[in-house]
Amino acid sequence: MRLAYFVHDLGDPAVARRLDMLAPRLAEAVVIGFHRGATPPATVAGWPAVPLGRTEDARLGRRILSVLRARLRLGAIGRHVRGATVVMSRQLETLALARAARARFAPGALLVQECLDVHRLLVGTAPKNLALRRLEGWLLRGCDLLLVSSPAFVREHLAPAHGAALPPVLLVENKVLAAEAFGQTPPPPALPAGPPWRIGWYGVIRCRRSLLLLADLVRRLPGRVEVEIRGRPARNVIPDFDAVVAATPGLDFLGPYDRRHDLPAMYGGVHFTWAIDYYEAGANSDWLLPNRLYEGSLHGAVPIALARVETGRWLAAHRAGLLLAEPLETALPGYFATLDAAGHAAAAAAVAGIPRGDLVEDGAALAAALLRPRGHGAAVPPAAGRPVEA
CATH class of the missing domain: 3.40.50.2000 (Glycogen Phosphorylase B;)
Known part of the structure; x- marks a missing residue:
């Protein structure tokens, strides 16, 4: 074309x-x-x-x-x-x-x-x-x-x-491209079971409530939970981003990353991936399926999501992920305070069971x-993809 x-x-x-x-x-x-x-x-x-x-x-x-x-x-x-x-x-x-x-x-x-x-x-x-x-x-x-x-x-x-x-x-969907999935460097050795339990928040960082929730979590459970942030912070939306990170031991910002090479090492270095977004709660944030959902699942990091939003529904359909109900101020510490190696292993096994075709796109x-010429029948051939019904 x-x-x-x-x-x-x-x-x-x-x-x-x-x-x-x-x-x-x-x-x-x-x-x-x-x-x-x-x-x-x-x-x-x-x-x-x-x-x-x-x-x-x-x-x-x-x-x-x-x-x-x-x-x-x-x-x-x-x-x-x-x-x-x-x-x-x-x-x-x-x-x-x-x-x-x-x-x-x-x-x-x-x-x-x-x-x-x-x-x-x-x-x-x-x-x-x-x-x-x-x-x-x-x-x-x-x-x-x-x-x-x-x-x-x-x-x-x-x-x-x-x-x-x-x-x-x-x-x-925002799946990992097949060329990226096959062309990346090998993943690091298996991450030891925590604690500390490591959470990765990667991509466009634009949700201030998520930042505050994660900062509160590591403060409540020092040495038991650590959070790694990488990507592009929207500082016009989170003007105090750097101040919150600097004031919170265990909450680290490591800068941007290269999708083509860094994903296995990033997600292989954390137990969970943060897939919660309140930036436009009640609308776009409730409806989207973010890149990190597919990236984290493909590379073995258990997605953390709200059960009531589309990301949570996607994970529920695949019987995987950590699905939480609000208020997260109590749900998050409650989960991680008692998490043990067996609990994480079960969650990781469920994620590993997601079909690869649901995570990778060619x-x-x-x-x-x-490639269909304009005006030559339906724009979406019946066998070509997943047409969406209202």
Whole structure:
């Protein structure tokens, strides 16, 4: 396929992962989008990048203005879109650009939208929420395919908001890519049974309540529980992140990591992986299925999740994971205060029993959906993937 990929952030590692997933089926690709850093990258996953300007995280209003400015200069990107067989967008704001570019420069291309999060401004009854949902519905009606990373996005938001107006939907979970799983360094030797019981919190670190819960846990059980944090802290959301870490012995931040090489050692060095998120509680945080769920399970770390959210439901269906009920201020210390080697071994064995195909993704289903010419039957072939029903 020849792909024109419109993204909200050229530096988002998830953008590179999607390109890596499709790489075996790509003849050409170009990544068109905004950037958060001072200097945009020249390439993403080896494909040329076309910057549209700098934007800021967590400021949707400003990002929409940036999209409107880019829309006025749409002709400047025409040469990058002509000849595309697939025009794909990663976030709602870039779908407006992708839809206009497809119509003007590649009318025969599939228009595909990825829904990997539901922004908080799309949820609620205020006039701005209703207006954004109407915009979302109008934009989605022009799409040939909608990709979701969790069925709860359809069940809880997309279907109630837009109903029959939705395009065909394909579930593509945030699994570990097969190329990553097979290309990584060997895992370290088996971690001795605790205590100390080690919890890993990896990825985008944006939940302040999680930070405070984990800090409280290691303070209550000194020497019995340790927490390791790695990834990208959202300091605009957790401004006291560094202060909390510095003030809490046993709670350590070790900086960023390389997905291609570091996952076995990271998860192999902890007994549990933190898969709880309150950042947008009651909405996106309750509906998502995060990368760390699949990464931790694949590498033997027992996921810790709330039983009532989609992550907990996924684990319950697989009869695995540590599923907790609130309040966590008592549930967490209560569990770890009495955990012994036999209890952890049983939890780890349940995780090891999750089928590998439920944790690793080869991209075949997505490629099958994207390689169908526009207008040639259903966008999602019956045997190609997991269509999602409302």
